[in-house]
Amino acid sequence: MDPETRRSARPRPSASRAAWPHAQRPGGRGREGRTPGGAAERGKGGVKQGLSPRFSGAPRLCRSNRLPGGPRIWFLGREQVLPRTQSLPPGAQSQASACTTDDIGLVGSMLDDKDNSVKIQALNALKALSGIRKFRLKIQEHSIKVLELISTIWDSELHVAGLRLLNNLPLPDFVHPQLRRVMPALMEILQSDYILAQVQAIRLLSCLAQKNDLLYDILNCQVHSNFLNLLQCTQPGSLLFEILVFAERLSEGRNSPHYCAVRWRYSEQSLHEALFGEDSRLADRLLALVIHPEEDVQIQACRVIVSLQCPPDVEVQPSACQLSHSFFNNGE
Template sequence: MKVSDVITTKNVVTVATAAGAVYLVAKTVMAGIKSPPYNPEPLPLARLAVEHQTPNMPVRDSGELRGLLLSLNPRLDVFAKKMILHGITRCVYLLDTEAIACTYEDITLVASFLDDQDMGIKSQALNALKAFSGIRKFKISIQELVPQILEIITNLWDNDVHIAGLRLLNGLQLPAETHPLLKKLMPSLMEILQLGSPVAQVQVLRFLSMLAQKEDLLYDIMNCQVCAEFMNFFQPSQPGNLLVAMLVLVERLSEGHLTPHYQSVNWQYNELSLHEVLFGEDSRLSDRLLSLIIHPEEKVQIQSLKVIYKLQLSEGMEITAVSETDSSLSSFVFGSIGNTTVAESRLSEC
């Protein structure tokens, strides 16, 4: 066989292509070795879905969400129910077109699993309803479930149920007719705050901060009994997001109880009420706030300064610790408040 028979045009192209591929692979590997470690930030599910869509291509209905809803049946075993409800949640977030095409009967079907005896199924149903609540046309029908959700959260002691239920409630408008029930259940919500997991605590703080803006619920929050160690929530060692959520609640309570409407009533508080612990004569709140203005997390610093500022401006209320410190600290505190325009905008992202 002649050499010319072996070295044909086709063979040369094949060898060159293979060599090129090897070179590219080797180059990629070397680049990976030399480059710094890749630490990607987590992508929201919705953004992840958008980034994987082909440009200018219509989104086709995969039928996955409809199939999951059709397969959801109370006669299934516990594991199957959990997996299907989890799949429904995922699809609602990722498949906008299919989620919008769902019906109110689908919402009713998912909500029916709130009555299941298994806690895991309850929490998965709550997660699925949270996903559906992001679709405008389902908001009202899901809001009608608020009394049932409140009863579930306060009657059952399960961390996942607390977190899922409170996350759902924090994204809903609470109808005025639910306020009497909220007054009744306020001590149970305060119990979750004091004894729940850190994640549940953050969620219940956000919920209470929303309720504190309702005039007819403010006293019921203020008069809730709290434990003697409640001020430990203001320790700098607490997680930053928990501190911020707690400070936002204090700010809302301070604003609310200083309104003319609230001040016009001579409210009577229990000895260990939230009001007495935070705003009473023997409160140690001022000391704790001053310790938080040097917290390593900027959001905690800003929110603590905001609370100090609100309390300092309040008629008849002083922060004793501020007045006892030297002028340089006072100048730092209130000078910082005067220059927090940018920080205020960042805080709104909390």
């Protein structure tokens, strides 16, 4: 056998768990002595050896079923499942569409792995695959597990990955009981100091605020006494905009005839009291944001003001942003 034939016939090593990079956690590292992508850089048992040379170009989807002692692991890209992207790259769409629901189950099984970095990569992969319509119902089955992860593990990278997945899925009604249980955790993530996680948490809460059966649970959720610091002008514009959208939806929801038909009671440290209570300083925050440098924040602050002042049956128009500050005399 000539040397060229001998090289082509040589079996290639299979990928190993070292192919999953350890997530860089805020304020810390992954496993002791390791850095993200370290296994791939060493080469031994890593992605560069384990995957076919065709992965040197655009990211593709592949699987290895020869991993010792564990199920198949999915890869998107050369060194990780999905490097925090919003969707599958164009080159991977057709290959991902050829997958089956059983394959989705294999990715979901990695959410039970003991290593947080593996959980994060599996969440990223499910997020990418959720963009394919035929997989959404199967991915929805993992919603409760994802909610459990983000409410029991304090890891900002995991929070971002899990919340991005949830924000990309239509959450079915059977998930609502679990959502009620994790509401305090979502509020804690919102009041953390990690912007990416805060933005994803507020987007999910804004969506849930439009559900009649969840609105009270959100409004009665406990918050810190300095909750309105999230509406300071020094906050990033992206976060301010999302919080203002959230406040507008809460204001509209609490003024709806359906919600007003019940006499609700709120705790002293609830979100309702922080935003709409007698001692709330929300009016001052909104007036300061009307002159914010970013136009989107200005407009959204005006929309919140209008929602607080207009009757529930009045449709809010963009031109209604021209309001007098006298509406908010004495913080009313």
